[in-house]
Amino acid sequence: MRLEGDRARSFTRRALLVGGVQTGLFGLLAARLWNLQVEQNATWRLLADDNRISERLIVPPRGRILDRLGRPLATNMPTYRVRVVREQARDLRGVLERLAMIVPLSAERIDEIERQARSLRAFVPVVVREDLSWEQVASIAVRSPDLPGVMLDAGLLRQYPYGSTVSHILGYVGAVSREELQQDPDPLLQLPEFRIGKNGVERSHDAALRGRAGLLRVEVNAVGREIRELERHEGDAGADLKLSLDLDLQRFCFERLAEQLSASAVVMDVHSGAVLAMVSVPSYDPRAFARGISTELWQALVADPFHPLVNKCIRGEYPPGSTFKMVTALAALEAGVATPKTEVFCPGYMVLGNARFHCWKQHGHGRLQLEQALAQSCDIFFYEMARRVGVDGLAAVSRRLGLGGPTGIDLPGEKGGLAPTSQWKRERFGVPWQKGETLITGIGQGFMLATPLQLAVMTARLANGGQAVEPWLARSAQGQPGAAADLGFAAEHLAPILAGMNEVVNGSRGTARAAALQGLGVAMAGKTGTSQVRRITKAERASGAHKRKDRPREHRDHALFVCFAPVEAPRYAVSVIVDHGDSGSATAAPIGRDIMRRTLELAPGGGPLQISGLEGQRP
Template sequence: MKPEKTRSKLFNRRAALLLGGKILLLGGLGTRLYYLQVVESERYKVLAEENRVNFRLLPPPRGFITDRNGDYLAINIQNYRLVLVPEQANNADGVEATLLKLSHLIDLSEHDVKRVLRETSRRRAFVPITVRENLSWEEVSRLGVNTPELPGVNIDVGQTRHYPYGRNMAHVIGYVAAVSEKELQNSDDPLLELPGFRIGKNGVEKEYDIALRGTAGTSQVEVNALGRVIRELRRQEGQPGHEVRLTLDMRLQDFIGERVKDEKAAAVTVMDVHTGAMLGLVSTPSYDPNAFSEGLRTEEWRDLVNNPHHPLTNKAIAGQYAPGSTYKMTVALAAMEAGISPEHSVFCPGHMELGDRRFHCWKRWGHGHMDMTEALAQSCDVWFYDVARRIGVDRIAAMAKRLGFGDPTGIDLAGERPGLIPTKAWKRATLGQPWHMGESLVIGIGQGYVLTTPLQLAVSTARMVNGGKAVRPHLAMRRIDGNTVEPRVHDPFPDLGIPKGHLNIVRRGMEAVVNGERGTARASRLRDTEMEMGGKTGTSQVRRISKAERDAGIRSGEDIAWRLRDHALFVGYAPAHDPRYVVSVVVEHGGGGSTAAAPIARDVLEEVLRIEARTVSDAGDLPDDDGSDRVKADDAKTEGTG
């Protein structure tokens, strides 16, 4: 009996232990269930709701860009794109078979096919893949007719950027393109993560990209456990981007583009001398910005980059050239400030000796006796050699800086370059060499180290003829800072402190350039005899002319290679009696400024005056930046014009 009692006690003990263990396990499980269902119920409810409902960003329509008259320069147009859902294609013929069918209906490159197959292997089967964008209406129609035989294929409608004026506005408007990895890393804007989203890469599109983007909308959709969209629950459209209105006049811009289309490389700028509003800004050769918006092919990009005339460069703000004789007004103002009289006379025999070197005038046999006004009118190099030797490079540089040379003008356009105004300290710091007197002579005629941009030439001329006001150029009619757009308020531009009498002397010389009997641009005076313009020709060398070549006779025009020819420049303003518009022209390797650049400037100023006359007749006045009255500068008038 004793063994049986022992076995019974042992069994009871084990049963009790098993029961206790089960009770503990059930208690722990119950506690856990209570914790999950009661204590953490709100948390898991939120998590479950988030798994069921997704929020998606909706890209807003990009803001339009217009000219001063409301003519559209950048708009959005419908973009038909072809998308493919892999799981629907796999359930039928397969992705590769579907792509093969598509290649018989539309132009589908081998690169497109490889890209789609690569994305098919990376993405979930129900996620649509873009096969091709920017389908023509004919291609859309062809695909629509064959849709029953193309499983998984759909036509999606989006928006793409379009530039109606293409090449004539490319350097100003710029273009949009896909977001790069670097841009994505440096921005916290979630819009940039959207597939196919495009941002401004150049020009106004880049300068005012934030304002043009707008504010994203949201879409609330219900999804299943795999992330497949079941239905859209709620949708809130975003705020379209701001419209950016420019001061440019498309009529003038088109005219300039047509006028310089035969030049291999040139730049033209037109500006209001009182407000700084840019009316025209053209650089040639140009490119088609729509190609960037639609997707540039490798061959197209290679052609643009390797083009020797640099179509991607906005020469009006980024082309840096020796100003040649267009710099002589700056030297004349510096001379008068240094105490040299406008009546200062210099005899020009066609050259000037300095040590063992001879510095030549453009007129081989010389001009004879010259004062300041005649030296400007006939562009006598020897007179300016003499003055530059007397006052030195640093005084010339100080005046040049006040007139706007050597620093960016501050125009609201990406890519502006500063040019270069040399000084003794600059050469010592940059090249580690002392300044030589001969270099001052060369600077006196706008050669040597000095570099300017066509826009700087226009700004400096405007400051000379508007009464010495430090006008600054701008493109947007309204002030735009980030996503804030406000009316532009014209505070009075600061006075440069240049005596009005000095400015009047320079203006008389510039008017004699065009209207004087011996002026270098007398052949380009305005054809309307009731109107006059002032200006200054310039010719800047791109190579040094040897003594042997001078003795044999300097070759020019077709006799030498295009890249060895001089640059042609001209700055001008009109009307002469009350300046309002200023123009600068640079024709790369165009030869003489009087023959290549001055006629272009004349034609452009005549067109500006015609547009003004038509606008005054129709509306009473030419629109200014924001409709406000322009600042008058009556004290800028000369006492009698040439």
């Protein structure tokens, strides 16, 4: 009996021990459940929602680009696009080939779509085309039973209503490249349908134009498939960008230059620096880039010998030729090595050592002072001025007038030209500067290079009394710039140069007298230029072959003209360069005259264009 009692007590103790352990375990489990379900409820609910809810960015509408009067130059056009889902299509290539019967798709494009679809999950839609016409949309909808996995939706496509007329200023948008994605942390760039500015103001002002992304929250299942849309917050559209450009003047300049194979022109306000027109021909249609340019068209544009993709106004570097003679004259006056009354005799050539430097007029101009030398564009006079000043003195004045470095205009890819110095040549070629090189630099030849925009800036700074005006197309919210800094040129040195430019156009012996303004009651001053693209040999000069009209085009001189008006109260500056145009006075000057005439005609009320506030209406 005693043994049985001991066994019973032992069993009871074991049962109590097991029960206590079980109770403790259940207590710990309950406490953990309380901790998870009550105390950490918010944390685990958030993690669950992260697995259940997918957040996606919504592409905002891109800001418009407007001209100075608010007329749209770049807008967004509603468009239809077609996408395909690999999972639903089953035979993806077969579906794409049937779709190609409605929407043109090359074999290369079909291969690209297949590669993109395989790199994504089977249920993720892939964009096939984004610029469908309504007829194509209707055809796809009608044949939808034969096109499984194909879906239609709406989007926005960048629209350039004036096409090639403003393409070099506006630029274009395109898909984000891998390099751009690495350089810019904006998550918008990761969206396949997002387009970024690639050139022109679309690129330089891209951050303001792109806007801020919206947010879409959708419910997804365990494998990421969309179940339903939960919430949508539209983003902020990009800011509209108003340019200084005048559309009417831009179109006139484009039409006036269109007859040339390759040419450029710039119109700017000499006081504010506002660029009113900037044209480079030939041009291209930016709409082709917005839709996705074909390989064939891209190769044709790149291979074109007249370079339609290049904005020659900021990237074309030319010897300025005789349009540089104002710089040489000003450098001589500022250095004190000449006065407006200094005379130089021109027999048609100048001898330096064993070399002979010729004037464009074979038998010379005789004895000339500064104003007549500018009016008749005497090379010998400016050879002598350059010899007295030296190349470093020429370079210093060049830079003060806006040559020899980028102007800073708000366009990407601007080149700076070249104002050579003796040190530059030694560093570049390892040889000293020669005196003969100074002479030809004095007439804008040799190493000297300038862009059409730089020549417009140079002309503006001369015309406005030596103020350091800087060119621009769009200003930020900070408003218009204050007064330009004074470059420090003496008024008595600028006056004879402006008088000489007046004689070029309005004098009886001026090289541009045939291009004088008529019928407006306003006078224009200017300077012609003809810059050589290859050296003239002694044999060619003796035979006159360098003046023959049947020379190959690539051997002909560039034709240049710069001008400002009105003479009494300068407001506008114009520069024109016609590639291989042969003669500044015969080819470029008439174009410059017509552009200046149109600029004055378009001024509201017959007065100056109202630039300061970028406001106003065309009468």
